[in-house]
Amino acid sequence: MSVSHAADTEEYRAVFAGKVLEELQTILSRYPTKQAALLPALWVVQRERGWISDRNMAEVADALGITPASVKGVVTFYTMYHQHPVGRNFVQVCTTSPCNICGAEGVVKAFLEQTGAKDAGATSPDGKWTIIEVECLGACGFATPVLINDDFIENVTPDKVADLVKKYR
Amino acid sequence: MGYPHKPHLKETVVLSQYFGDADMRTYKGWVKRGGYEALAQALKMTPVEVIEVVKESGLRGRGGAGFPTGLKWSFMPKEKKQPHYLCVNADESEPGTFKDREIMRWTPHALLEGTAIAAHAIQAEVAYIYIRGEFTEPWTIMEKALAEANAAGVFGKIKIVLHRGAGAYICGEETALMNSIEGKRGNPRIKPPFPAAAGLFGMPTTINNVETLTAVPHILKKGAAWYKGLCLSNPKSTGTKLFSVCGHVKRPGNYEVTMGFPLKDLLYDMCGGVPAGRTLKACIPGGSSVPILNREETERTLLDYEGCVTAGTMLGSGGVIVFDDSADMVYQIMRLARFYAHESCAQCTQCREGTAWTTKIMERILAGQGKMQDLDLLLDLSENMTGKTICVLSDSCAAPVVSGIKKFKNEFEDYIAGRRKPMMVA
Numbered sequence: 001m002s003v004s005h006a007a008d009t010e011e012y013r014a015v016f017a018g019k020v021l022e023e024l025q026t027i028l029s030r031y032p033t034k035q036a037a038l039l040p041a042l043w044v045v046q047r048e049r050g051w052i053s054d055r056n057m058a059e060v061a062d063a064l065g066i067t068p069a070s071v072k073g074v075v076t077f078y079t080m081y082h083q084h085p086v087g088r089n090f091v092q093v094c095t096t097s098p099c100n101i102c103g104a105e106g107v108v109k110a111f112l113e114q115t116g117a118k119d120a121g122a123t124s125p126d127g128k129w130t131i132i133e134v135e136c137l138g139a140c141g142f143a144t145p146v147l148i149n150d151d152f153i154e155n156v157t158p159d160k161v162a163d164l165v166k167k168y169r
Numbered sequence: 170m171g172y173p174h175k176p177h178l179k180e181t182v183v184l185s186q187y188f189g190d191a192d193m194r195t196y197k198g199w200v201k202r203g204g205y206e207a208l209a210q211a212l213k214m215t216p217v218e219v220i221e222v223v224k225e226s227g228l229r230g231r232g233g234a235g236f237p238t239g240l241k242w243s244f245m246p247k248e249k250k251q252p253h254y255l256c257v258n259a260d261e262s263e264p265g266t267f268k269d270r271e272i273m274r275w276t277p278h279a280l281l282e283g284t285a286i287a288a289h290a291i292q293a294e295v296a297y298i299y300i301r302g303e304f305t306e307p308w309t310i311m312e313k314a315l316a317e318a319n320a321a322g323v324f325g326k327i328k329i330v331l332h333r334g335a336g337a338y339i340c341g342e343e344t345a346l347m348n349s350i351e352g353k354r355g356n357p358r359i360k361p362p363f364p365a366a367a368g369l370f371g372m373p374t375t376i377n378n379v380e381t382l383t384a385v386p387h388i389l390k391k392g393a394a395w396y397k398g399l400c401l402s403n404p405k406s407t408g409t410k411l412f413s414v415c416g417h418v419k420r421p422g423n424y425e426v427t428m429g430f431p432l433k434d435l436l437y438d439m440c441g442g443v444p445a446g447r448t449l450k451a452c453i454p455g456g457s458s459v460p461i462l463n464r465e466e467t468e469r470t471l472l473d474y475e476g477c478v479t480a481g482t483m484l485g486s487g488g489v490i491v492f493d494d495s496a497d498m499v500y501q502i503m504r505l506a507r508f509y510a511h512e513s514c515a516q517c518t519q520c521r522e523g524t525a526w527t528t529k530i531m532e533r534i535l536a537g538q539g540k541m542q543d544l545d546l547l548l549d550l551s552e553n554m555t556g557k558t559i560c561v562l563s564d565s566c567a568a569p570v571v572s573g574i575k576k577f578k579n580e581f582e583d584y585i586a587g588r589r590k591p592m593m594v595a
Binding site: 030031032033036037039040042064070073074078079080081092097098100101135137139141143147150151 | 501511
């Protein structure tokens, strides 16, 4: 399925400079190899830039002394790293079996309808919302769990979606 | 306790005693209730002495495999010639399981204390706690607790590092987790070498689950004999176990019971049974990777490692998924197969191709385009996906398919014969 992603409008600038570079040094001190700092370094890039571009991957590769290809291999392996810009609010709805039988599909539908994001994975025309279906979020007894950015919200039902959308808009 | 509900009389509350009590998240709150006493006690013992106590207690791994914890620790080199590492598996991602999340959310210091004791026992200078990326709240709580404990200097020479995952079920497999910490794709490694010989960064490594380590301080404080005495059925399964119950029950949540407890009582008494007017149809007792039980089997299963095997399934991680008569088993099994297809690391052919093919055949059946031969094809495919790959993800996909076809064949046949309306578009 092809989905429309928000455009990358920002000019490239290095992430690891000043305070953020100091943060990387602290991360490196926790591991015996530089490569082991890769996952945390990518988290820092995503926090600073919202997503991880090829240029950013090359920068991380340079900082850790590994190849850009191996960085890309890692970025593409893990589902939480964004390889495209995403909406300001990134919504992950669990739809694995235990949540499915408790009505998770209805939650996805409600989010898509109320945010204007057309399909799961697409970003709404106003750039504010990206809704995706994800596999097990590890809170099956609190169906349906939803992650909005870093906020983990339990027991979401379709009728609660309107209030959530209002809160984060 | 049956968090988020009040404790049930039939529960044996040890690990979950403080669930729901936010004061326990603080260093002060934990110490006030006797926290870090077990660690102080352990640091006065030799590593071998600590291992002996844990061995004697009968504690077995709570992540799924049920391997004896003390024995695992004893595989580490006695004479230390190179760095030793401890990995803590907090990558809880098995559908149906949400116990480690609650342990970290409510009693972060309990995990930190157990981690430090284990690190001492295996002579590790660094312990990495690998927390799945989606667990934002447990991460923040663990980070704060670790900073407080470090400020108090309780860990001595042991360094504890939190490492955040980034969305990959397979990283819960022990060697995939090690690759992930090393900054690589989470591909499981071929064994041998086993982690105790060459694990994280090629060094002797032990990996334990969150719930396993959280039990250790209790064992040191109250003694191996006390823990061993917590047993309702088979003496090889001791202690308490957290069961996460979800799906079609009135009161989903985490319940802690003594090993050997009847599954029936957990579902009907503690969780209040299935919603009014419905009947129990099926249950997966150990996370989505274990065979499905029908109602009759569910009602006679005892919850310990051996009891689940007798019932034709496995205790696994203790993630109990309940289905009532409104559940479409064909659709649910397809949904589980799709999960494994999504999470396959794609190293092994049997898994990469098998999980995707299984999903496609199941989708075809649900779209009303299945053939009767498809059931044999699914079983044949599952046979070729079991015991043939580097890790057990492939086997985990086959388990619900094989048990599902065996126990709910009529539902598959209804779709194939056109007796049930297709619920998917081809």
